[in-house]
Structure formats: structure tokens, C-alpha cells
Amino acid sequence: MAGIGFELRKILKADRLLSLAKVYGYSAILSSGPWVISIVAILLVGFMNMMNVGEVSDANRFQVVITYAIALASSLIITGILQLPFTRYVADLIFNHREDEILPSYFGAIFLAWLMGIPFVTPLYIWIFEGQSIIFLIGVISVFLILCAVWISSILAASLKYYKSVVWSYFISYSLIVLFSYLYGDSIESLIFVFFIGNSLLLITLMTLIIKSYDATIFMKIDFFLDKNFYWTLGIAGLSYNLGAWVDKFIFWYHPLTGHTVIGKLNASVVYDMPIFLAYLSILPGMAIFFYRLEADFAEKYDLYYDSVRSGGTLTLINRYRNEMVNVIRHAVHEIIMVQGIINIFLFLTAPYIFRALNIPQLYLGLFYILTIGALLQLAFMSVLAILYYIDRKKVAMWLCIAFFVLNTILTLISINMGPSMFGYGYAVSLLLVFLASIWVIRNEMENLDYETFMLQ
Secondary structure (H helix, E strand, O other): OHHHHHHHHHHOOEEEEEEEHHHHHHHHHHHHEEEEEEEEHHHHHHHHHHHHHHOOOHHHHHHHHHHHHHHHHHHHHHHHHHHHHHHHOOOOOOHHHHHHHHHHHHHHHHHHHHHHHHHHHHHHHHHHHHOOHHHHHHHHHHHHHOOOOHHHHHHHHHHOOOHHHHHHHHHHHHHHHHHHHHHHOHHHHHHHHHHHHHHHHHHHHHHHHOOOOOOOOOOOOHHHHOOOHHHOOOHHHHHHHHHHHHHHHHHHHHOOOOEEEEOOOOOOOOOOOOHHHHHHOHHHHHHHHHHHHHHHHHHHHHHHHHHHOOOOOOOOHHHHHHHHHHHHHHHHHHHHHEEEEEEHHHHHHHHHHHHHHHHOOOHHHHHHHHHHHHHHHHHHHHHHHHHHHHHOOHHHHHHHHHHHHHHHHHHHHHHHOOOOHHHHHHHHHHHHHOOOOOOOHHHHHHHHHHHHHHOOO
């Protein structure tokens, strides 16, 4: 993503009064734009459908069905295994000047996602939605599969070149979803098919951007997945992190104290869902800072360090660049925690008014406070993981992700059984522990970077 870093630095060098604000605003859009657009659009579809036909139950069911589809397809089981290894494989192809293999590998990744997804989701959805119409089942299965392809396409398009186009594609597609849901969303089946058509348009747009960028001699290849050197550590890390990020939601959805059935066997949680959504929205400023520091500052120092290693630079120069990388990491983590901490204090002061405006019971304020702290820790943990991926410490990143999943599962189960006053503490404490462990790990890795670069390669 060197192009992003270059553009951000160019904006900052303009040395205008609003340059810094423009850089962080741009970073926020690039890092979180697609996620925010899609989630806000789903909320708007539900709200506008309720206003349009007065059918609260169908709107609520639609939102729950799509939330589960996103959890299962876009972030969890299927693409959770593929996304990091596929991104690394594409980076290897570019480094080795084998760009003609990118497009066949991209189609291969989508094929593999569908090959694993269809036998997984079809019986699962038939069981979950027992008694629903065949049209409904076709719709939800189609949404699951299209989201798998959209997720892979978004990763490739944004990582390689078309970061602005990805944001615009999401904005246009989901705007059309909102519009046509308002016009034609008179049932849950129609809402699901409008969502499917909108995401199909998004997939076609992203696929067009990718296809026009690369030549290919064959249509599809899947050898990156079948190769004995497949990056299984990255696959397990991606799967474990996403499982860790979702497991507390699933526990709250299906625990008898906090969950309730919405449609079929799908549950939701009035207690947990809105507070965690607001907590995630609160970290957008921190994500902008992390995105800028990673892509503009750290990436530059990283390139200088390894260029000096490969070109036979002096030890003094190599140590200088290593120290600059360490300073960037320290500054980034410090800035994220400080700025996001100030944002959190502001939110804590205004939360009662926000909850009143959204008609959320004030009883959930304590849960919102602890979830907001947990979201901040998750952002900090994610930042350290990104650095570990940058310096190719795949195995230690994998173990940290596994620890996050295991701790969040155990501590959330313990805290939810301790009563409402402890809701959310399992999520926050698990992230505090893995974040502290990741800080210790990254410190040791950076101290030993010269040795491992020269002696263990």
C-alpha cells in the first residue's frame, strides 16, 4: 500500500492549516469507509423499512440475517482462513515480478471460498431457517456467497491500488441498496434480494477494477492454497482473530439471560448489540491515526531498513533505521491511546444524552463504558498485530490471535454468569491481557530484529 503512504505524505507536506485534519480525515475514510458505509446502510434499511411499511419484525429480522451473513462469510469461517495468506501470496507475486498470476489466483480464491462455503452454509441455513420459504433460503445463501466474493475483492482492490475506488464503490452500491429497499422492501424476502443485487453490483465494480489491471494467460489457479508452503500460520491467525472478535457477540446472543430469538434459530441481544456497535464507531479516530502511522510513517522506515540490509548498508545506518521504526511504533501506540482516550472521556460525558436520543435504556451505560474501553484495546492490539505482520513474525502473531479467541471465550462466559454488573468485562479484560502480551512481544522482536534478519534467514 505504498501509494497510500505517498499520497498521505504529499498532503501533509503542503503545510497548510488544514493539512493534518485532511490527512486524518482521508485516513479515516480509507481505513473504515467501507465498514461504516455498509453497517450504517444496513441500519438505515431497517429504519426506513419500519417507517415505510410499519413492519418492525421484518426490518429487525433482515438486520439480524445480514449481521450473521457478515459474521459467517465476510469475517469468520470462510474468508478468515483465506484473506491473510492470499494477500501475502499476492505480495510475493508482485515482489517476484509474476503479476500475470494475480488474476488467476484471485479467481481461484473466490472459487475456493465458494467451494468451502456452499457445503457449509447450505445445510446450516436449512437447519437454521427450518420452515422458511425456498425463495428465502435461496436469498440468504446467495447473500452469504456474494459477501465471500466481495470481501476477497475488497481486500485485493484496496491493498493493491484502488483504495479510493473501493470506498466509492461501497458508497454507491449501498446507497442504491438503501433507496431500493425503501421503494421495494415490503417483505424480508425482497429486502434480502435487494441487498444481494446491490452487493452483486459492488462485486462487479470491484472485479472490473481488478481485471483491467492485470493480464493473465489462464483463467484460474488455486495452487497457492494447495502448495506445501501455504501460509497456514497466517490462515490460523486470521481465523482466530475473527473468531475472537465475534465470540463475545455469539455468547451474548445465545445466553439465556441476554439473548432472544428473532428468526429461525438466529438470536440477537438487546442488551449487547447497540452498545457494542456504538463502541466500535467510537474508535474511528484511532483507526485513522493507526492507518496513517502504519502506511505513511512505518512503511517508509520499514522500506529504508530492508533496502539498506539488501544493498549492504553500514551497521550504523541499519541501526538508525531500526531505531526509527521503533520510535514510530512507540509514537503510534502512544498517540492512539492518548487521542482515543480523550474521545472516550468525551463519550462518557455525553453518553447519557446519546442513549436518550437513541431511546436506549440508561441501564446499559455501564456496559457501554466498558465496551468502549475494550474497543480501544482491540484497536491497539490490532495495531501491534499489523506491525508483526509487516516484519514477518507470523507465528507469534498467530499465537496472540489464538490467545485472544480463547481468553475472550472463557472470560466472557465467566463474566456473563456473574451478572449484569460484569457484562462486557470478559471482552475488555481479554483484550487488555493480549495487548500487554503483544507489547512485550513487539519489544523483544524489535530488539532482536538485526540478529533475526541476518542470522535466521
